[in-house]
Amino acid sequence: MGDWKAITVPLLSSDSKNIFPYTSERKRSPTSMNSQVLRLSLPSPKNMYSFFGAFCTEENLEQSISYIDRELTTMGFPSIYAESKGKELNLVSIINCMNELLVLQHKNLRAQEEVEMQHLKLGSDMDHLQNCYAKLKEQLELSKREIVGLQERDRQLQSKNRNLHQLLKNEKDEVQKLQNIISSRATQYNHDMKRKEREYNKLKERLHQLVMNKKDKKLAMEVLNYVGRADGKRGAWRTDKTEARNEEEMYKVLLSDYEQRQKQLLLENAELKKILQQMKKDIISLLPPQKQKPKERSEDGLVLSDQEEDIGELNKENMWELSCETVREQLTNSIRKQWRMLKNHVEKLDNQVSRGHSGTWNEKDVISREAHELETEKLELEIQQCKEMIKTQQQLLQQQLTCDDDTTLLLQDCYLLEERERLQEEWRLFREQKKNFEKERKSFTEAAIRLGLERKAFEEDRGAWLKHQFLSMTADCKPENVTTSSDPDIRLVKSASRQRKPPFVLSPAVSPEPCQISQYITHNSVASEKPAADNMPSLWVESDDKEGTE
Amino acid sequence: LRITVWSLCTKSVSYIKYPKACQQGVAFTKDGRYMAVVERRDCKDFISIFVCNNWQLLRHFDTESQDLFGIEWAPNGCVLAAWDTCLEYKVLLYSLDGRLLSSYRAYEWPLGVKSIAWSPSSQFLAIGSFDEKVRILNHVTWKKITELDHPATISSKNTIVYKEVEKSPTVDTERLTFPPTRALASSLFSTQSKYEISQMPVSLQYTKPVADRANPKVGVGMLAFSADNCFLATKNDNIPNAVWIWDIRKLKLSVVLEQLSSIQGFQWDPCQPRLAVCTGSSRVYLWSPAGCVVVQVPGEGDFQITSISWHPSGDSMLLLSKENFCVCYLEREEV
Numbered sequence: 001m002g003d004w005k006a007i008t009v010p011l012l013s014s015d016s017k018n019i020f021p022y023t024s025e026r027k028r029s030p031t032s033m034n035s036q037v038l039r040l041s042l043p044s045p046k047n048m049y050s051f052f053g054a055f056c057t058e059e060n061l062e063q064s065i066s067y068i069d070r071e072l073t074t075m076g077f078p079s080i081y082a083e084s085k086g087k088e089l090n091l092v093s094i095i096n097c098m099n100e101l102l103v104l105q106h107k108n109l110r111a112q113e114e115v116e117m118q119h120l121k122l123g124s125d126m127d128h129l130q131n132c133y134a135k136l137k138e139q140l141e142l143s144k145r146e147i148v149g150l151q152e153r154d155r156q157l158q159s160k161n162r163n164l165h166q167l168l169k170n171e172k173d174e175v176q177k178l179q180n181i182i183s184s185r186a187t188q189y190n191h192d193m194k195r196k197e198r199e200y201n202k203l204k205e206r207l208h209q210l211v212m213n214k215k216d217k218k219l220a221m222e223v224l225n226y227v228g229r230a231d232g233k234r235g236a237w238r239t240d241k242t243e244a245r246n247e248e249e250m251y252k253v254l255l256s257d258y259e260q261r262q263k264q265l266l267l268e269n270a271e272l273k274k275i276l277q278q279m280k281k282d283i284i285s286l287l288p289p290q291k292q293k294p295k296e297r298s299e300d301g302l303v304l305s306d307q308e309e310d311i312g313e314l315n316k317e318n319m320w321e322l323s324c325e326t327v328r329e330q331l332t333n334s335i336r337k338q339w340r341m342l343k344n345h346v347e348k349l350d351n352q353v354s355r356g357h358s359g360t361w362n363e364k365d366v367i368s369r370e371a372h373e374l375e376t377e378k379l380e381l382e383i384q385q386c387k388e389m390i391k392t393q394q395q396l397l398q399q400q401l402t403c404d405d406d407t408t409l410l411l412q413d414c415y416l417l418e419e420r421e422r423l424q425e426e427w428r429l430f431r432e433q434k435k436n437f438e439k440e441r442k443s444f445t446e447a448a449i450r451l452g453l454e455r456k457a458f459e460e461d462r463g464a465w466l467k468h469q470f471l472s473m474t475a476d477c478k479p480e481n482v483t484t485s486s487d488p489d490i491r492l493v494k495s496a497s498r499q500r501k502p503p504f505v506l507s508p509a510v511s512p513e514p515c516q517i518s519q520y521i522t523h524n525s526v527a528s529e530k531p532a533a534d535n536m537p538s539l540w541v542e543s544d545d546k547e548g549t550e
Numbered sequence: 551l552r553i554t555v556w557s558l559c560t561k562s563v564s565y566i567k568y569p570k571a572c573q574q575g576v577a578f579t580k581d582g583r584y585m586a587v588v589e590r591r592d593c594k595d596f597i598s599i600f601v602c603n604n605w606q607l608l609r610h611f612d613t614e615s616q617d618l619f620g621i622e623w624a625p626n627g628c629v630l631a632a633w634d635t636c637l638e639y640k641v642l643l644y645s646l647d648g649r650l651l652s653s654y655r656a657y658e659w660p661l662g663v664k665s666i667a668w669s670p671s672s673q674f675l676a677i678g679s680f681d682e683k684v685r686i687l688n689h690v691t692w693k694k695i696t697e698l699d700h701p702a703t704i705s706s707k708n709t710i711v712y713k714e715v716e717k718s719p720t721v722d723t724e725r726l727t728f729p730p731t732r733a734l735a736s737s738l739f740s741t742q743s744k745y746e747i748s749q750m751p752v753s754l755q756y757t758k759p760v761a762d763r764a765n766p767k768v769g770v771g772m773l774a775f776s777a778d779n780c781f782l783a784t785k786n787d788n789i790p791n792a793v794w795i796w797d798i799r800k801l802k803l804s805v806v807l808e809q810l811s812s813i814q815g816f817q818w819d820p821c822q823p824r825l826a827v828c829t830g831s832s833r834v835y836l837w838s839p840a841g842c843v844v845v846q847v848p849g850e851g852d853f854q855i856t857s858i859s860w861h862p863s864g865d866s867m868l869l870l871s872k873e874n875f876c877v878c879y880l881e882r883e884e885v
């Protein structure tokens with residue numbers, strides 16, 4: 001591209017004025033750029049013709065073509081001349097080269113655009129960074145100034161502190177000095193006092209002596225009318241025996257006082273020990289039975305065993321009322337242990353409550369307070385409902401048992417009415433059925449009577465026919481009566497039975513009645529037809545039997 | 551010089567040399583068996599204990615004190631408390647046989663012990679000092695168990711403050727007769743007073759003493775335990791009109807009696823927890839846990855009671871003024 005520049009400048013010298021303005025314009029557009037980039041971009045379409053005309057004219061066409069060819073070959077493009085070394089131009093290659101050049105131009109333009117973009121970006125970044133840098137510098141300045149100010153203050157305060165310390169020391173020294181002065185003055189005064197006292201005593205002695213010297217007799221009191229001893233002697237006050245006795249008495253008094261005090265103290269001690277024991281028992285009872293974690297269980301188990309041991313020991317000890325150091329220590333130590341355990345337990349409970357509040361406790365044994373409250377509410381509701389139920393039930397019971405007479409009667413009447421109506425219904429049904437049965441019975445009896453009448457008629461016919469037959473047969477021959485008579489009998493019977501069957505079909509339930517009726521009729525027939533009775537009943541019976549079988 | 555003991559039965563005489571002329575130099579035990587005397591020889595203090603039967607010297611020992619001011623026996627007769635001059639706060643406790651049991655010193659330079667009182671059971675020793683405080687020691691360890699302070703403002707809710715208030719007598723002008731009867735005359739001119747309960751907080755009259763005088767009216771000057779060992783009555787000389795009554799079982803201030811004039815003296819009933827107070831007026835003030843009452847001494851003219859003394863039976867007391875005295879009987883209520 002440098003060559004391009006070098007060549008075009010002299011050629012375009014005529015149009016340099018046209019071109020340079022463009023290039024200078026281009027220079028102005030990146031405003032804050034320090035570097036000056038000479039850009040040669042495509043000129044505006046206005047001067048395109050002149051630009052293109054400047055390079056190749058009709059005179060130097062061949063030169064320009066050869067030049068172009070050279071340039072293209074140096075750039076790696078195929079030659080625009082045809083294969084032969086003539087001056088024929090290979091249009092295809094020219095077009096290709098042009099295309100390639102266009103593509104290249106496009107690529108270059110794009111690259112240029114990208115580069116410009118990056119350039120802009122970098123420029124803005126630079127701006128931004130410079131701003132930040134300026135701001136930070138300002139901040140740094142500010143903080144430096146602040147630090148200086150604070151340091152100044154710190155120095156002042158420290159100096160003040162030192163001054164105050166110094167003052168305090170001075171005051172303390174003064175106080176010490178004053179105290180020393182006081183003590184020294186006190187000793188001085190004491191000494192002076194003692195000296196003065198001695199002087200005073202001496203003077204008193206001297207005065208006394210002088211006064212006494214003047215008087216002859218001593219100053220004494222005279223005792224008048226004193227109560228004398230039995231033997232008139234003067235009582236002796238100071239003897240050896242009395243001295244010893246005095247000592248004894250004094251010591252006795254002291255000892256008795258000490259003994260009294262010791263008794264009191266023993267009583268107090270015993271009481272306090274009892275109280276401590278009770279407290280220990282109470283604390284042990286307050287501590288919960290070990291349910292929770294196995295770790296704790298083991299700990300508490302151990303401690304429990306310790307407690308039991310302690311209790312046992314101490315009980316034993318107290319039986320003997322020993323008040324030696326070890327027992328006392330044991331008791332106090334065990335109480336302290338128990339108290340600590342109780343404290344831990346209470347703390348644990350507090351933690352549980354607080355954790356229950358926040359709702360992160362997962363153990364089954366522990367219920368958070370809210371759940372607990374909900375449950376209690378539910379239980380209360382249930383209780384209420386149950387109570388209401390019980391109340392209503394009680395009311396009902398009460399109504400049942402202790403109602404007024406009227407209501408009971410009413411109620412009873414109601415029940416009776418109900419029952420009566422039911423019974424009436426049943427009676428009605430019963431009566432209907434009875435009627436039906438009666439009707440049926442009547443029909444059956446009529447049928448039976450008809451049947452009986454028919455039978456009677458038939459029997460009469462049969463009897464007549466038999467008589468006739470018998471009479472006719474006896475006239476012919478006698479031994480063949482039985483078998484032949486039986487056949488017509490059988491035929492008769494069959495036809496009779498066939499006749500009888502339809503009325504039987506009507507109501508199988510009333511079958512015993514026709515039998516009875518038939519028996520009644522047989523009796524009648526027997527009674528009516530006595531003369532032919534001997535054979536008739538036996539035949540009749542046979543036919544009956546056959547009926548039964550059929 | 552010397553103490554001479556005369557026996558009124560036998561003609562024996564006994565001398566005790568070098569007794570010290572201090573405020574309470576001679577002390578008898580409650581049962582009267584022993585007598586302790588403070589002696590001073592060569593600027594050193596000694597205590598001698600004598601048996602009162604035959605006035606024999608039992609013990610004689612020196613004390614580590616600058617200038618013993620006073621001694622007092624404990625009611626059980628086994629411990630002797632001795633305290634130093636007010637320039638030095640020191641209380642020494644000796645047993646009956648002369649051994650030093652303990653010594654107590656609360657502070658060093660300011661003025662020291664002003665007054666001391668034993669409790670009737672010998673359990674406590676109350677020491678009133680010039681710093682307006684009372685320190686109570688216990689008889690087991692002889693260490694301080696509490697300090698009772700006497701501030702000028704009382705604000706605790708458990709304390710009752712009774713204030714003496716004057717009430718002008720109501721005179722029925724219609725009933726005036728001439729010449730006026732004695733009762734009327736005395737009632738007209740004498741002022742009546744009664745007690746009123748003051749509201750908390752109460753601020754008492756505080757007097758700051760003149761700084762450059764000796765024996766200033768500062769500090770707890772009067773101490774007395776009640777006979778049942780339940781109460782301690784104190785007077786702070788900075789607040790001269792008030793009697794402070796402390797409950798010993800709780801070691802707290804229970805009652806304050808504020809009078810119109812400065813307290814001259816008070817004394818407990820030997821049998822019951824009843825305190826009689828006199829302030830130089832013609833009234834005697836009685837306090838008991840049931841309440842307090844003002845009793846006017848009937849009489850013509852002024853009867854300024856300066857001191858009180860109870861009868862050992864607790865039924866009557868003696869009221870003394872400068873020139874007269876009056877016996878006051880306490881009637882029992884007919885049930």
